[in-house]
Amino acid sequence: MKQPRILFLNHSAVLGGGELCLLDLAEAYQESSEVLLLSDGELTEKLCKIGIKVQVLPASESVLSIRATSNWKSLQAVSALWELAGKVSAIARSFQLIHANSQKAFIIAALARLRGSPPVIWHLRDILTADHFSWINCRVAVTLANYFACQVIVNSQATGKAFVELGGNSALVNVVYDGISPHRFQQPLNLDNLRNELGIGNAPLVGIFSRLSYWKGQHILLEALRKLTGVHVLMVGDALFGETEYVAKLKALSDLPELAGRVHWLGFRHDIPSLMQACDVIVNPSTAPEPFGRTIIEAQFAGTPIIAAANGGAIELIEDGYNGYLFPPGNVEALTRIIQTLLRDRALSSQIAKQGAIQAQQKFSLTQSLNNFNAVLEKVLT
Missing domain, CATH: 3.40.50.2000 (Glycogen Phosphorylase B;)
Known part of the structure; x- marks a missing residue:
């Protein structure tokens, strides 16, 4: 036509x-x-x-x-x-x-x-x-x-x-x-240099890529991080619609002694593929149903294991335990356990990421x- x-x-x-x-x-x-x-x-x-x-x-x-x-x-x-x-x-x-x-x-x-x-x-x-x-x-x-x-x-x-x-x-x-165009995720990268630039080094790294909003659930990940000693998080995104009160809450949470120095606020970035590939795990912890979940597919294209709240479009994108993991929305304990599992079992993490990448190429x-x-x-x- x-x-x-x-x-x-x-x-x-x-x-x-x-x-x-x-x-x-x-x-x-x-x-x-x-x-x-x-x-x-x-x-x-x-x-x-x-x-x-x-x-x-x-x-x-x-x-x-x-x-x-x-x-x-x-x-x-x-x-x-x-x-x-x-x-x-x-x-x-x-x-x-x-x-x-x-x-x-x-x-x-x-x-x-x-x-x-x-x-x-x-x-x-x-x-x-x-x-x-x-x-x-x-x-x-x-x-x-x-x-x-x-x-x-x-x-x-x-x-x-x-x-x-x-x-x-x-x-x-x-x-x-x-x-998603897969070409954005196929550029040669020096991930060690990127991690060093971000101040992460070899520390375990979890990423969250979303605008800052209560229903996007950044606070859920930070609460999980309190139980994950030594794990760092990339907070990529910012408030779009004046949600300053929520941002202040997140900042206060990240300033707690057990989180100090482990939360990296990057704001809006244009190098999303590189940042996703630098992460060990990516989380989409929305407390309300996601209409689709673009971050989920981007994570799969990046070859990074994805964990998402089990609601909305995420359920259509992830087969739990096969090409990603799902957890009950708002359940900090469940999210913490899955992150721990993926960080400890690198073979499992690699297999989950591989299956996610295959699905992304075939369907998305x-x-x-x-x-x-x-x-x-x-x-x-x-």
Whole structure:
């Protein structure tokens, strides 16, 4: 099929997991497509750097300040949303379809559809539950999807199940797992030099790669680390949405005498593959269900054993004890035991990592993901 003209729409220019996936999609379709962002930032720079056409249509503060957990604020912004949808519709009319990469982007795209824009695909990357979203936001998004989305792409079965349980039309749902380019993990590295630069040396090293947020569970790993003498942790990521109170809690925890000097705060980094390969174990300890779990797949591509909380998309990515380990969400004792096992039994650790890498190559390569994405496009355009 000839490359379709797609307008990729995203409300944020912050580089989160969804935005990293958008970069891959936009690059694959860059000959015929463009990206429209509703705010400026690092994503804009990344897109321009790889030659992708991008426009920034700044949304009003009343739109950008809507939060997932807000109720009445969402309704109060209807006028601003409608005005913005008109502008999006005018831009979108020269394209064959709109790909809405976030919930906020989809609501705007659905309203734009009312104003004459082309068909809309919603790429749903969140589990729509009360853990993260207000009832009003969920109901509005699902209702608009049933009426105005021609397809809903979900990044896991767990994400699709939550959408349907809220009343979403199951006939719209297509599971397309996010893909990772393996080439990023195949560069020659001197891991000893990297560890020395980080101040780790030969110490056992556990990594956690995520924005700092309570539900991401960094505190669970730090509590486990208190029981793991001599083990260091790489804390890669930072708060994206002003969660300063939680960050302060993590900092206070890391300053305890039994943890002092063993927690390495790296903030946002662009050398994720190298850092993952430098770790002995990677942990994804989310206390609420992960819609997908990009870190899990990246760890497998890096050849590093992964431990994840047994919820959401993680259950679809990990076969416990075969290509990774699962533990009950929030269970510090269980997490501690698994880390100890992997650090002590290097043969087991190597085997787990090997099986994880095989699965990642077979099921979660970028090529496989793009093939599945293209199959959804064919449903819409043929």
